[in-house]
Amino acid sequence: MNIIKSRELASMLATDHPVIIDARGGADALERYNQEHLENAQFVDLETELSDKAADPASGGRHPLPQPDDFGKFLGTLGIRPASTVVVYDDKNGANAAARFWWMLKAAGHEKVYVVSGGLQAIKAAGLPVTAAVSDVKPAENYPIENWTLPTVPLEVVKDVSEKPEYLVIDVRENYRYQGEGEPIDLVAGHIPGAINIPYMSNLDEEGVFLPAAALAAKYKLAFGDIDVSRVIVHCGSGVTACHTLLALAEAGLEGASLYVGSWSEWSRNSLPMAKGE
Structure with a gap:
């Protein structure tokens, strides 16, 4: 849970x-x-x-x-x-x-x-x-962390696999941003070639709470098809809302997808191919 x-x-x-x-x-x-x-x-x-x-x-x-x-x-x-x-x-x-x-x-x-x-x-x-009151905090010792243990991928890997059929790149931004109709934050509108769009807000119901785990599992298993979750890469604009979908995947029992931290904000600043539309 x-x-x-x-x-x-x-x-x-x-x-x-x-x-x-x-x-x-x-x-x-x-x-x-x-x-x-x-x-x-x-x-x-x-x-x-x-x-x-x-x-x-x-x-x-x-x-x-x-x-x-x-x-x-x-x-x-x-x-x-x-x-x-x-x-x-x-x-x-x-x-x-x-x-x-x-x-x-x-x-x-x-x-x-x-x-x-x-x-x-x-x-x-x-x-x-x-x-509105702020509580006192009792600090602890530094938390021992040597490395990030969940999978991430750099730009070079995304560039190499985004259009390969054995991989799946999921763009979780709003559909109008994915299609390149507008871009409110980054410099260029569009999406990574080969990426599909599953907006992060689709993880929620009409009341703004997460869908049940079974519903999330059904939705993402359908999207994955025969692709193993270890070959799924999730990104957004800057590596933040992508974590919403990674959270939904974990709740659905589909752990192991990678986070592309740089996301569209990095991709779009590196003179790389860009796509528009569906």
Whole structure:
């Protein structure tokens, strides 16, 4: 289990006393957190703490991963230890920074980390206590991380396999961005040749919560066909919302797909072939 509902969170808060992480992105992330967050939740910033923004976007994309040991030091400041139960949510239905934090903690080898389906909206709807107060944190030692343990692929590999029939590259961005009809963030519109489009929002129902595991499994098994999950590569604009689909795959029992961290933000800055339309 990687995804929990708000009612499961209520039970967990009473029994497991988890470390609660409110992960958000955007220039006003801290401001939104300060307005309201789940009681005892600690703020984590996608832009400064879950990414190495000093890197060149042409070499790693807009949200490259930090070094593992730097992330380990950061986890220590949050009081997260290898034995900790960690619950993470965001205010984007788990589609943004929460999924990225989940992936990074899993890639650090952590076992007990859960994303709240529906995010802050579902937490509030369940009547769980929200506040503007910031809780004190008891730091832990640096979390021991030597390498990211979940599979990632660099640009060179994607370039080599994207049009090979034995591989599957999934672009999880909104369909209009995939088709090249518009691009609100990166410099060029379009998609990686050979990639198919399964928007990350299709992992959610009309209420903004994750589909049941069986429904997710059926959807992605149909998309994979005869391709083994180890030959599936998932990307988005900058390696963030791709983690939402990797979370959905894990919940569906289809673990082993690779994350292309640089994603379209890297690909589109390197004079590589680009496609438009379906």
